[in-house]
Amino acid sequence: MSTARAARRPWTDLRFFIGLGLIVVSVVGVWLVVGAAKQTTPALQAVRTIVPGEPLTSADVRVVDVALGAVGPGYLTPATLEPGLIATRTITEGELVPAAAASDADAGRTTSVVVQSTVRVPAAVAKGAVVEVWAAAPAGQGKGFEEPRILLSEATVAWVERDSGPLSAKSTTLELVVERARVGEVLGAITAGSSLSVVPVGARS
Numbered sequence: 001m002s003t004a005r006a007a008r009r010p011w012t013d014l015r016f017f018i019g020l021g022l023i024v025v026s027v028v029g030v031w032l033v034v035g036a037a038k039q040t041t042p043a044l045q046a047v048r049t050i051v052p053g054e055p056l057t058s059a060d061v062r063v064v065d066v067a068l069g070a071v072g073p074g075y076l077t078p079a080t081l082e083p084g085l086i087a088t089r090t091i092t093e094g095e096l097v098p099a100a101a102a103s104d105a106d107a108g109r110t111t112s113v114v115v116q117s118t119v120r121v122p123a124a125v126a127k128g129a130v131v132e133v134w135a136a137a138p139a140g141q142g143k144g145f146e147e148p149r150i151l152l153s154e155a156t157v158a159w160v161e162r163d164s165g166p167l168s169a170k171s172t173t174l175e176l177v178v179e180r181a182r183v184g185e186v187l188g189a190i191t192a193g194s195s196l197s198v199v200p201v202g203a204r205s
Contacts, residue, residue: 040065044076044097049090049128051158052177053110056085056102066096074099090128090156112158113186114175117198121160121172125200129157133176134197135189145195151185152178154201174198 044061054060056076063078076097085102115133125131133152136145158175176198178186189196 040067042077044078044081046091046093046095046097049093050087051090051128051156052087053108053112054087054158055105056081056087056097061097064096076102090130092128109180110177111180111183112175112177113183114173115186115190115196115198117172117174118195119197119199121162121174121198122200125157125160125174125198127157127159130201131155131157131174131176131198132201133186134199136195136197137189138193138195148195148197151189151194151196152176152182172198 042063043066045064047060047062050056050060058081061076061081076099080099084105086105086108087101088103088108089101091097091101131154132150133155134148135151136148138144139146155176155178158177160175161173163171163173
């Protein structure tokens, strides 16, 4: 009896086919995972820092093939880059452009204003940086300025120009992207002769 069992061929045993099936399933699963990882999708990558309100054009991006998987629809592609799109937040150089960071220009809620900071602006403040704007209104009878207050708690730098002359070393001109609803306050402070100070978010004037 024992001799007959030892001579039984393995392919006549049900456990042999179960084991073989598990091996096949494992190999197929690995093949599918590897194949999915190799699948790439064309997406758009920013070639420069783009601030809110700036147009998104083919000159601002390049096409890269990346493996995005299920999150692929969340990024702009060459097919979805339509005329009239603007950035709704800062998109840093080298970043894949999220679809949520683009909007139609007609729906844009930001604009830009140029201000001059009367205090030195740190060198780290460059295009794309988020800053606060403080304003000190003129005091009565030409006696300096009142206590500064926050005019804008958040604005994005579009460009910055630092005066290099020794007599104007503390003066910095900046173009800031602000909400349209706040433009009146900024312009009002400028025309009233307020002293404006631009500082990085988290700092204090």
